[in-house]
Amino acid sequence: MIVTDSRPVTFRDVFAVAEFRALFGGYSVFMIGETVKMLALSMLIYERTGSGLLAALAYVTGFLPHAVGGVFLLALADRWPPRRLIVGYDLFRLAMVVVLALGVLSPAAMLGLVAVVGLLAPVSSAARSALLPEILHGDAYVLGRSVLTVAAGGTQVAGFALGGLLLGLVGPYGALWLTAATCLLAALLARVGLTSRAPRVADAGNAVGETWRVNRTLLADRRVRSLLLAQWIPGSLLVGADGVLVPYAAQLDPAASAGLLLMAGAFGMLLGDLLVGRFVGPALREALTPWLALLLGVPMLAFVAEPSQWPAVVLLTVATAGFAYHLGLARRFLDAVPEARRGQAFGLLGTGMMAGQGLAAAAGGALSEVVAPGTVMALAGVASITATVVLWRTLAPPGAGAAGCGGPGRRLPCPGGEGARPW
Numbered sequence: 014m015i016v017t018d019s020r021p022v023t024f025r026d027v028f029a030v031a032e033f034r035a036l037f038g039g040y041s042v043f044m045i046g047e048t049v050k051m052l053a054l055s056m057l058i059y060e061r062t063g064s065g066l067l068a069a070l071a072y073v074t075g076f077l078p079h080a081v082g083g084v085f086l087l088a089l090a091d092r093w094p095p096r097r098l099i100v101g102y103d104l105f106r107l108a109m110v111v112v113l114a115l116g117v118l119s120p121a122a123m124l125g126l127v128a129v130v131g132l133l134a135p136v137s138s139a140a141r142s143a144l145l146p147e148i149l150h151g152d153a154y155v156l157g158r159s160v161l162t163v164a165a166g167g168t169q170v171a172g173f174a175l176g177g178l179l180l181g182l183v184g185p186y187g188a189l190w191l192t193a194a195t196c197l198l199a200a201l202l203a204r205v206g207l208t209s210r211a212p213r214v215a216d217a218g219n220a221v222g223e224t225w226r227v228n229r230t231l232l233a234d235r236r237v238r239s240l241l242l243a244q245w246i247p248g249s250l251l252v253g254a255d256g257v258l259v260p261y262a263a264q265l266d267p268a269a270s271a272g273l274l275l276m277a278g279a280f281g282m283l284l285g286d287l288l289v290g291r292f293v294g295p296a297l298r299e300a301l302t303p304w305l306a307l308l309l310g311v312p313m314l315a316f317v318a319e320p321s322q323w324p325a326v327v328l329l330t331v332a333t334a335g336f337a338y339h340l341g342l343a344r345r346f347l348d349a350v351p352e353a354r355r356g357q358a359f360g361l362l363g364t365g366m367m368a369g370q371g372l373a374a375a376a377g378g379a380l381s382e383v384v385a386p387g388t389v390m391a392l393a394g395v396a397s398i399t400a401t402v403v404l405w406r407t408l409a410p411p412g413a414g415a416a417g418c419g420g421p422g423r424r425l426p427c428p429g430g431e432g433a434r435p436w
Contacts, residue, residue: 035206
């Protein structure tokens with residue numbers, strides 16, 4: 014384990030920890046496999062039904078079950094040994110992908126099977142997130158979290174590229190068999206590389222009832238609730254712009270690419286996490302947190318003028334780099350939640366993010382029916398800025414109010430003023 018705050022933590026430090034290498038490797042393989050699986054299943058459903066709607070449902074079929082699992086099953090993340098849970102879920106995924114690859118199910122049954130397996134996705138994700146601070150301590154935890162975020166974006170891009178190649182070479186069934194291999198590899202990495210740990214809490218019977226009870230307890234804690242809202246709202250509101258990137262690109266000119274705009278957003282997130290996580294020290298990172306959150310919305314205001322493709326790419330890259338504000342809240346959130354409920358707390362954080370981003374994207378798409386896409390994107394920026402101002406006191410590090418919002422020794426003005434609501 015790494016326990017250090019006396020010097021800047023480096024990538025070499027975190028990758029020197031064998032368990033982190035196993036966690037990183039298993040997560041990267043998992044993300045590649047999931048991306049290839051979604052592409053293959055979507056293509057397979059379309060080939061068998063000719064329905065674009067069903068193909069789209071196949072692509073996003075894991076999202077709704079993820080939210081349902083997060084509401085009803087998160088208690089399992091603390092009641093089961095984390096290594097066993099992670100390995101078990103990867104083997105469960107392996108069985109699912111093998112059944113899909115055999116081609117014995119109808120399209121409806123395929124979607125149903127994927128949805129059922131997706132119910133446990135937030136539990137496995139929560140177990141992995143809660144394991145990270147047990148492997149890396151202090152600021153190493155923040156950098157490790159940043160590395161996993163970068164890995165998520167990078168492996169998704171790699172998964173799209175690999176998935177497209179595999180679909181062309183071996184078709185959807187062949188791609189599913191290769192996905193099965195990634196499930197097995199992820200399980201082996203977790204089983205061999207992670208240390209066996211006991212559950213954080215004893216099995217208390219009804220997991221659904223316990224999940225509801227602990228979720229209510231977490232949300233009733235003012236400090237935890239404030240940090241959850243600060244991590245959920247400013248970024249989720251910005252995602253409302255994602256729902257209109259396709260129509261925005263379409264109205265620019267025939268050469269404009271929605272894919273390029275989507276890639277710019279993903280690249281900005283990766284760049285922000287990489288730079289802030291590695292090169293900004295803990296104190297400055299926390300001081301910059303509200304300003305990074307503000308960065309999410311400010312560049313989006315320019316979309317009211319409907320900039321052309323390349324200026325739009327730059328604006329989206331700069332705006333989404335602001336998602337690195339989450340890193341400044343990471344240690345505070347970790348300290349705020351009970352250690353015994355760490356898994357469920359991280360699961361609740363992830364479930365809220367997914368739900369908020371999905372609702373914001375849907376709202377942006379609906380709003381584009383009555384106003385121009387560029388206006389919708391600018392409004393998403395306004396909403397994100399407003400949320401940041403309201404949550405400024407939560408986003409700023411403790412004690413920042415007495416010395417300005419930049420932290421001790423910094424006299425940066427507070428956009429929300431002295432009366433900003435702390436939530």
